[in-house]
Amino acid sequence: MTRDYTPSELLTVMASREMVGVNTIFAGVGIPLLAAILSQRTHSPGLTIIVEGGSIGPEVIPGKLPISTNEMRLSHRAQMLLGINEVFLLTQRGFLEVGFMGGAQIDRFGNVNTTVVGPYEKPRLRLPGSGGANDIISLCRHTVLVTPHERRRFVPKVDFVTSPGWLDGGDSRARSGLIFGGVSRVVTDLGLFGFEAGTKAMQIASLHPGVSLEQVVANTGFELIIPGTIPVTAEPTQEELDTVRALDPDRRFL
Amino acid sequence: MKTADFVEARRRLGEKSLKTTEKLTTLAKAVNLVRDGDHVAFGGCMFTRTPLALAMEILRQGRTGLTISKNLMCYEGEWFMAVDAAQNVITSWLGIGLPWGISRILREKGESGQLRLEDWSHMGLGMRYRAGAMGLPFLPTLTMLGSGLAEVTETRSMACPFTGQTLNLVPALFPDVALLHVHRADRYGNCQIDGYPFMDADIAAASTTVLVTAEEIVDEDEIRRHPDRTAIPGFMVDAVAHVPYGAYPHEMHGLYVADYAHYDTYVDAIKARGTGAIREYLDRFVYGAASHEAYLALFDGEVLKRNEQDAKELLG
Incomplete structure (x- = not known):
């Protein structure tokens, strides 16, 4: 069976489904924000999108997708424009149910690196930095990571913890002072992933249609926990695909 | 960089004139108040309401040894790095945006170890300005804990004296100069902002000297008619210059949208010819244009008009 969608379209659709039943989300720039807008226009009409720039509850015009938060x-049609500090402070207070963000490198405990590849003082690759990612993952009730599934991104241990997931696993996140939140889900173009209750190590939750276990293992740089039976994620619907394509006709993100 | 002591910051504020007096001046004279070695903080965020005319004038006047800070730094940060005007960069993110890729000069300077860049989180840096604005030496937060950012920046953790909970403390930031671009101001420096307020009010209150450019200079009565829209009171402000399109090609809420095509051209040149293309860009648009008026004349008037129209439609 051939499938009529691209990996980034699939990624956006799968991420948008994670927002079903959610009321308030903190959306990072790029695919997470696109997925939030998609969800608002399909599964979750009452979804309040909040972004670090200060917009509360915007309704983005299709074809006018923001590049900056x-x-x-x-x-457009926001309910409120707040100061940046005020947005983070109400996140710290606990009003944001889910944070959605991407990442250059992700490890088996859901830690995210967007700072450097290689040593901090003399990196092989200098990346743009945290932006609001560290704050989102530290302060939201829980966080969903959205990223293309590539071996170079899925590393055993990130070179730099820009945004703390479960740190070294177990209760290490809480011991560091991060008593709220954590990474609950990783959405990729190959599957959905969660974290094992005790160890907080990444495990397979489901694979997308047509994706094999071998493919996931080959594209992951660490050992995933593999359950006995692996469900298959439902195919993107035509409505989901039509909506996401209409949102980004210039394909700045798709 | 050593964090300015909050007592010293208050002493410096004591030397600042708080008089209700004529603040209206030229862009060049406003920038005369910036000294070599100053910490210069930028209002706006990413490519929205960026004080670009002020930034360009600082480069024209050849200031050196600066520390620059801005929460999400766009290509104005690249300019200061490319001509070595800034020795230190305090930010949480630097680039133009995802479609334009990773900043080439950030990579070049960062990977050769030439760059002194402080990696904060967005909120961590925001709380540093906020602490400064509050006249406090630090603020406690629940962010940056457990991360690499906390290890490479000047943060401390402490046990809360009431609950025992671990908190992350960020030190106050007291910039020497704040650069702000606003929608309207009167001649006494009262500033009004439409759209996102960002952190401009915190940055203004934390800084010793506040320089403002405004799209429009309005009568004092106009400010007094809508005092709830005033974001920065005149007594904080040291100089105001009337600079229409003072953020262009970045955007200004309700007035003009960002010129993405201009970013494409800028980034394509860097991709084709390396970071030397940043200097070529500055030679044309900054050093080659004696004033902001001369700078604006380098843009296509039809494009400016379309960007104004698009801004109106977005709010419609």
Whole structure:
């Protein structure tokens, strides 16, 4: 069976489904924000999207997708425009149910690196930095990571913990002072992943249609926990695909 | 960089004039108040309401040894790095945006170990400005804990004296100069902002000297008619210059949208010819244009008009 969608379209659709039943989400820039807008227009019409630039509850115009989380495009039909510090403070207070964000490197405990590849003082690759990612993953009630599934991204241990997931696993996150939240889900273009209750190590939750276990293992740089039976995620619907394509016709993100 | 002591910051504020007096001046004269070695903080965020005319004038006047800070730094940060005007960069993120890829000069300077960049989280840096604005030496937060960011920056953790809970403390930031671009100001420096407020008010209150450019200079009565829209009171402000399109090609809420095509051209040149293309860009748009008016004349008037129209439609 051939499938008529791209990996980034699949990724966006699968991420949007994670927002079903959620009321308030903190969306990071790129695919997470696109997925939030998709979810608002399909599964979750009452979803309040909150972004670090200060927009509360925007309704983005299809074809006018924001590139920055601070621009006018993201203020369209917003309910409120807050200061940046105020947005983070109400996240610290606990009003944000789910954070959605991407990442350059992700490890088996859901830690995210967007700072450096290689040593910090003299990196092989200098990346842009945290932005609000560290704050989202530290302060939301829980966080969903959204990323293409590539071996170079899925590393055993991130070179730098920009945004703390479960740190070294077990109760290490809480011991560091991060008593709220944590990474509950990783959405990739190959499958959905969760974290084992005690160890907090990444495990397979489901694989997307047509994806084999071998394919996932080959694209992951660490040992995933593999359950006895692995469910298959439901195919993207035509409505989901049509909506996401209409949102980003210039394919700045798709 | 050593964190400015909060007592010293208050002493410096004591030397600042708080008089209700004429603050209206030229862009060049406003920037005369920036000294070599100053910590210069930028209002706006990413490519929205960026004080670009002020940034460009600082480069024209050849200031050196600066520390620059901005929460999400766009290509104005690249300019200061490319001509070595800034020795230190305090930020949480640097680039133009995901479609334009990783900043080439950030990579070049970062990977050769030439760059002194402080890696904060967005909120961590925001709380540093907020602490400064509050006149406190630090603020406790629940962010940055357990991360690499806490290890490479000047943070401390402490046990809360009431609950025992571990808190992350971020030290106050007291910039020497704040650069802000606003929608309207009067001649006494009262500033009004439409759209996102970002952190401009915190940055203004934390800084010793506040320089403002405004799209429009309005009568004092106009400010007094809508005092709830005033974001920064005149007594904080040291100089105001009337600079229409003072954020362009970045965007200004309700007035003009960002010129993505201009970013494409800028980044394509860097991709084709390396980071030397940043200097070529500055030679044309900054050093080659004696004033902001001369700078604006380098853009296509039809594009400017379309960007104004698009801004109106977005709010419609």
